[in-house]
Each structure stands twice: as C-alpha cells, then as structure tokens.
Amino acid sequence: MSPGLIVLVLSLLLGLQPIATDLYLPALPALTAGFGAAMPQAQLTLTALLLCFGLSQLVWGPLSDRFGRRPVLLVGMTAFVAASVGSTFAPSMEQLIVWRAIQGVAMGAGVMCARAIVRDLYAPSEGARVMSKGLTGLGLIACTASPVGGLLSDLFGWRVSLMSLAVFGAIALAVVAWRFEETLAQKNPKALEPRTLLANWVQIARHPTFWAFALLSTASYGGLFTFLAASSFVFIRVLGVSTTGYGLLMFSMSLTYILGTFLCRHLLPRVGLRRTVAIAGGMTLTAGTTMGVLGLLGVQNTWAIMLPFWLFMLAHGVHQPCGQSGAVGPFPQAAGAASALSGFLSMAAAFAMGGWLGVSLAGIGEGRGSVLPLTNGLWFWSVLIAATAWTLVQRHGEPQGAPQRVAATGTR
Numbered sequence: 384m385s386p387g388l389i390v391l392v393l394s395l396l397l398g399l400q401p402i403a404t405d406l407y408l409p410a411l412p413a414l415t416a417g418f419g420a421a422m423p424q425a426q427l428t429l430t431a432l433l434l435c436f437g438l439s440q441l442v443w444g445p446l447s448d449r450f451g452r453r454p455v456l457l458v459g460m461t462a463f464v465a466a467s468v469g470s471t472f473a474p475s476m477e478q479l480i481v482w483r484a485i486q487g488v489a490m491g492a493g494v495m496c497a498r499a500i501v502r503d504l505y506a507p508s509e510g511a512r513v514m515s516k517g518l519t520g521l522g523l524i525a526c527t528a529s530p531v532g533g534l535l536s537d538l539f540g541w542r543v544s545l546m547s548l549a550v551f552g553a554i555a556l557a558v559v560a561w562r563f564e565e566t567l568a569q570k571n572p573k574a575l576e577p578r579t580l581l582a583n584w585v586q587i588a589r590h591p592t593f594w595a596f597a598l599l600s601t602a603s604y605g606g607l608f609t610f611l612a613a614s615s616f617v618f619i620r621v622l623g624v625s626t627t628g629y630g631l632l633m634f635s636m637s638l639t640y641i642l643g644t645f646l647c648r649h650l651l652p653r654v655g656l657r658r659t660v661a662i663a664g665g666m667t668l669t670a671g672t673t674m675g676v677l678g679l680l681g682v683q684n685t686w687a688i689m690l691p692f693w694l695f696m697l698a699h700g701v702h703q704p705c706g707q708s709g710a711v712g713p714f715p716q717a718a719g720a721a722s723a724l725s726g727f728l729s730m731a732a733a734f735a736m737g738g739w740l741g742v743s744l745a746g747i748g749e750g751r752g753s754v755l756p757l758t759n760g761l762w763f764w765s766v767l768i769a770a771t772a773w774t775l776v777q778r779h780g781e782p783q784g785a786p787q788r789v790a791a792t793g794t795r
Contacts, residue, residue, distance in 0.1 A: 531547065592710075613740050675765075
C-alpha cells in the first residue's frame with residue numbers, strides 16, 4: 384500500500400468516532416424531544432456507545448493479533464453499517480440505545496485496528512508523525528460532520544442525520560474491502576489462549592511507558608468527551624445558539640484540532656517528544672483554567688467557552704497522536720492488545736464522565752441551565768492532562784521498540 388492509501392485508511396477508521404458523535408450531537412436535543420425522553424436517557428445514547436466501544440476493543444485486539452487486521456475490519460465495518468441503519472429506524476429511545484451500543488462494538492474494531500496498523504508498519508518515533516497525519520484526516524472528517532449533522536437535522540429531521548452514519552460506514556467498508564492489505568507480518572496463533580492473553584495483559588499493564596501515554600490519551604479524550612456530551616445542551620438550550628450555529632462551532636473546534644496535529648508534526652523533530660507533550664500540557668492547563676474561572680465568575684456566553692476551548696483543542700491535536708502511538712510503541716508483537724487496553728481506558732473515563740454529566744445537566748431540561756457542568760468538567764481534565772504530561776511522560780516518555788519491518792515510507 385502507498386503511504387497515501389495508509390493515511391486514507393487511518394483517517395476513515397479513526398473518523399468513525401467523530402462521525403458517531405459529532406454528526407449525531409446537533410440532532411440530540413431534537414431527538415430527545417421527539418421521543419419525549421429524559422436527559423439521562425439522552426446521555427445514555429452516547430455513554431452506551433462509548434462503553435461498548437471501550438469494552439469491545441478488549442476482544443477485537445486479541446482477535447486481530449490472532450487472525451489479522453483485515454478480517455476484523457471487514458466484520459466490524461459491516462456491523463457498523465447495519466447498526467447505523469437500525470438506529471435510524473428505532474421506534475423508541477430504548478431501542479435506539481441498544482443500536483447505539485452495537486454501533487459502539489463495531490466502531491471498536493475500526494479504531495483499535497487503526498492504532499495497531501501504525502505499530503505494524505512504523506517504528507514508535509515515526510509512528511507519532513504518521514498517527515498525526517491520520518488524525519488530521521479525522522479532524523477534516525469532524526469538520527464536515529458537525530455542520531452537516533446540524534444542517535440535516537434542521538432540513539430533514541434527526542433520522543436522516545443518523546442514516547448519514549450508515550453512508551460513511553459503507554464508504555469505509557468499501558475502501559477496506561477493495562484496497563486494504565494485511566499489515567500484520569506474523570499472526571500469533573496463541574493470541575486467544577487464556578495463558579497468552581493473561582501474559583500479554585500483565586506485560587502491558589506493568590510497563591510504565593504504556594501508562595504514561597495511555598493516561599495522557601485518556602485524560603485528553605476525557606476533556607473532549609466532556610465537551611461533546613454537554614455542549615449541544617449548553618449552547619442550544621442555555622446560550623440560545625441555533626442548531627446550524629452549533630454545527631459551525633463544532634466545525635471551528637475540529638479545524639483547531641487539525642492545526643494542532645500540524646503543530647505536533649512541527650514540534651516533534653525540533654524539540655523531541657517529551658518537550659512537545661510538556662508544551663501542549665501548558666496550553667491545556669491555561670485553556671481549562673481560563674474556562675473554569677470565567678464560568679465560576681458567572682460569565683456565560685459563547686466566546687467565554689469557545690476561545691479557551693480552541694486552545695484546548697490545539698493541544699489535543701498534540702496529545703492524541705503522541706499518546707495513541709506511544710502506548711502501543713513498546714509492544715510490536717501485541718500491538719492489538721495494547722491498543723485495545725489503551726482504548727478501553729479512554730472509554731471507561733468517558734462513560735464515568737457521561738454518568739456525571741447526565742445528572743449535572745438535568746437542570747437544563749427544567750429551565751435551570753448553567754455552563755458550569757461543561758466548564759468545571761473541562762477544568763478537571765485539563766489539570767489531569769498537565770499533571771500527566773509534566774510527570775509520567777517526562778519520566779517514562781520515550782517509547783522504545785524496533786519496527787517489525789521496513790515502514791511504508793521507506794524509513795525504519
């Protein structure tokens with residue numbers, strides 16, 4: 384496969400996540416009203432998706448180490464399309480939650496394999512740069528997803544927004560089926576044996592480099608999820624932003640994230656991985672603290688949230704490629720398992736945060752709206768990100784390990 388095709392595949396697989404969330408979020412208030420559902424039920428359509436997404440990776444990872452990335456991707460993408468169609472025609476909120484959970488399971492195959500593919504083909508140092516290119520593609524997809532989701536919801540209703548997820552999944556499935564070649568050089572026939580599984584999990588869980596990068600990625604995603612889960616209600620219901628206007632705000636967020644991935648590629652060869660992450664940690668803490676203090680002072684308007692959040696997303700574009708590639712770097716023979724565990728940690732944090740937000744945002748439906756659940760949540764994650772970037776990553780941050788074979792770019 385050419386380097387361009389690899390980046391395209393990574394972008395489509397990683398893009399499943401913003402498609403399943405960003406495109407769906409502008410329709411969430413209308414969807415909730417359409418079913419006559421309570422706020423905690425509406426949050427379950429997100430948290431169920433993400434919990435199943437996280438748990439499923441613990442299964443998909445060893446399966447991909449045993450049978451290869453390609454068959455896992457074919458099964459997962461087919462299931463994603465089917466679940467997206469089921470979500471579109473769900474007659475009740477309860478059935479929608481079930482279909483979203485299945486969608487999360489299927490999405491786990493794509494995102495987990497994307498991280499493992501990078502480790503299959505590239506050394507850890509090169510992997511962060513390649514991952515940043517794939518995440519640039521993710522950002523471009525997210526830029527399109529948010530305004531398109533808002534526009535479809537305004538013009539045709541929320542069910543059409545959900546159907547567009549099936550269209551994207553079908554495109555990803557077609558690319559994988561027709562162009563993607565297996566990247567796993569040596570399949571592990573023992574990968575599913577309980578003894579081997581346990582040995583792999585123990586090896587990964589005892590590695591300090593894994594925890595440094597996995598926690599960085601988890602905390603950074605926790606902040607993003609807080610915004611994704613709360614922002615549609617805060618901006619539309621509390622601040623009075625239109626659905627289309629909210630989609631444009633999400634577009635700006637994704638655009639800033641893309642700039643962050645370019646910043647990552649600019650900094651890595653110049654200052655090294657540890658200093659790159661440390662610089663981004665300072666940006667994150669500045670953003671979260673500014674947003675949190677303004678919220679506590681009662682400043683409730685769109686720009687008091689978005690201006691600091693753009694800085695947060697700029698740093699997020701650095702933390703994610705470094706965190707996702709660094710967590711799998713030490714494990715060339717168990718990249719699927721390491722990718723799965725890292726992904727599970729992120730989704731477990733998101734599920735816990737979603738439960739808290741469901742309770743904290745309940746006042747919006749009762750006319751007692753506030754921006755504090757959003758701003759306080761982002762402040763919390765910002766402190767955790769900076770602490771991880773300045774301590775664990777600085778001590779254990781240089782990923783080790785040699786590439787399994789010559790990378791697709793010709794570098795080792």
